[in-house]
Amino acid sequence: MRIATWNVNGVRAREKTICAWLEREKPDLLLLQEIKCEATAFPPCFAAMGYEAAIVGQKGFNGVATLARQPLTVTAQRLPALPETDAQARYVEIAWQELRVGNLYLPNGNSGGETGYEYKLLWMDALRAHAEALLADEVKLILAGDYNVCPEDVDFAPGVLGPDDALLRPETRARYWSLLWAGFTDAVRALKPRGPVYTFWDYQAGCWQKDKGLRIDHALLAPAVAERLVAAEPDRQERDRDSPSDHVPVILELA
DNA sequence: ATGACTGAGCATCTCAGA
Numbered sequence A: 001m002r003i004a005t006w007n008v009n010g011v012r013a014r015e016k017t018i019c020a021w022l023e024r025e026k027p028d029l030l031l032l033q034e035i036k037c038e039a040t041a042f043p044p045c046f047a048a049m050g051y052e053a054a055i056v057g058q059k060g061f062n063g064v065a066t067l068a069r070q071p072l073t074v075t076a077q078r079l080p081a082l083p084e085t086d087a088q089a090r091y092v093e094i095a096w097q098e099l100r101v102g103n104l105y106l107p108n109g110n111s112g113g114e115t116g117y118e119y120k121l122l123w124m125d126a127l128r129a130h131a132e133a134l135l136a137d138e139v140k141l142i143l144a145g146d147y148n149v150c151p152e153d154v155d156f157a158p159g160v161l162g163p164d165d166a167l168l169r170p171e172t173r174a175r176y177w178s179l180l181w182a183g184f185t186d187a188v189r190a191l192k193p194r195g196p197v198y199t200f201w202d203y204q205a206g207c208w209q210k211d212k213g214l215r216i217d218h219a220l221l222a223p224a225v226a227e228r229l230v231a232a233e234p235d236r237q238e239r240d241r242d243s244p245s246d247h248v249p250v251i252l253e254l255a
Numbered sequence B: 001a002t003g004a005c006t007g008a009g010c011a012t013c014t015c016a017g018a
Helices: A015-025 A113-136 A170-180 A187-191 A236-240
Strands: A002-007 A029-033 A052-056 A064-068 A073-076 A091-096 A099-105 A141-146 A217-221 A229-234 A250-254
Touching: A002 A015, A002 A099, A002 A141, A002 A217, A015 A029, A029 A099, A029 A141, A052 A091, A064 A091, A064 A099, A099 A113, A113 A141, A113 A170, A141 A250, A187 A217, A187 A229, A217 A229, A217 A250
Parallel strands: A002 A029, A099 A141
Antiparallel strands: A002 A250, A029 A064, A052 A064, A073 A091, A091 A099, A141 A217, A229 A250
8 A cells, every 4th residue: 555645836836747656656545735726726637547536725825635546535624623714724634445544734834923833833733632532543544744844853954944943943843742642653764763864855055956855744653554564755756857846755655 | 155946826026835
């Protein structure tokens, strides 16, 4: 079973790139973040390739969608703990085969001043509350996507982030670890405990060429899923293609 | 000392990204 997560930075701008990648990699599930469009504007090409889609879209910003080869059931289109008035499209969750798969795009937190940062923390609290409820029910849960968190110092190249960046502030990291310690396994770190495993490189200043990246795209696995983990790594080749996303796919293989 | 990108929108600049 192959499951991938990918912040594509605009699904319409990346349509051909994603189709070609699906053709090569043939994952069972693909979790997309930053689709930057409403569901009505979502490209039809994935359906033509045999993928069903669960889409939570938004005009211009954010937006998540999960593609699945086999039938899926949508179980959530937002985090239950957030107010219903919250308009940001950042979470979609499906039941698929024996699994529950949450696809998330966590707020960056560097824009909008302290209010913007507080929203990130609020969102992380809501994510943990939801995750704990599912784990308590022994749901076979995968929570994957763009977390916008560098868990440890090894997860960002020296010099690419300031000391107060929202991706690594202590309040951010405390919430990330609190989520992880609720009972998850970080799939990539479980298989590569040490060293950089970047998933993002800024478009600016030749960051990719200098390998000055970040590890911010994560896949967290509930215990019953973690015991089936065979492989988990970013597909770095994708960053070298024409007009790439600034993130690469992270691919998981489960027995 | 230093690099200066990308997508989308009531668009030829602004915002957000991270």
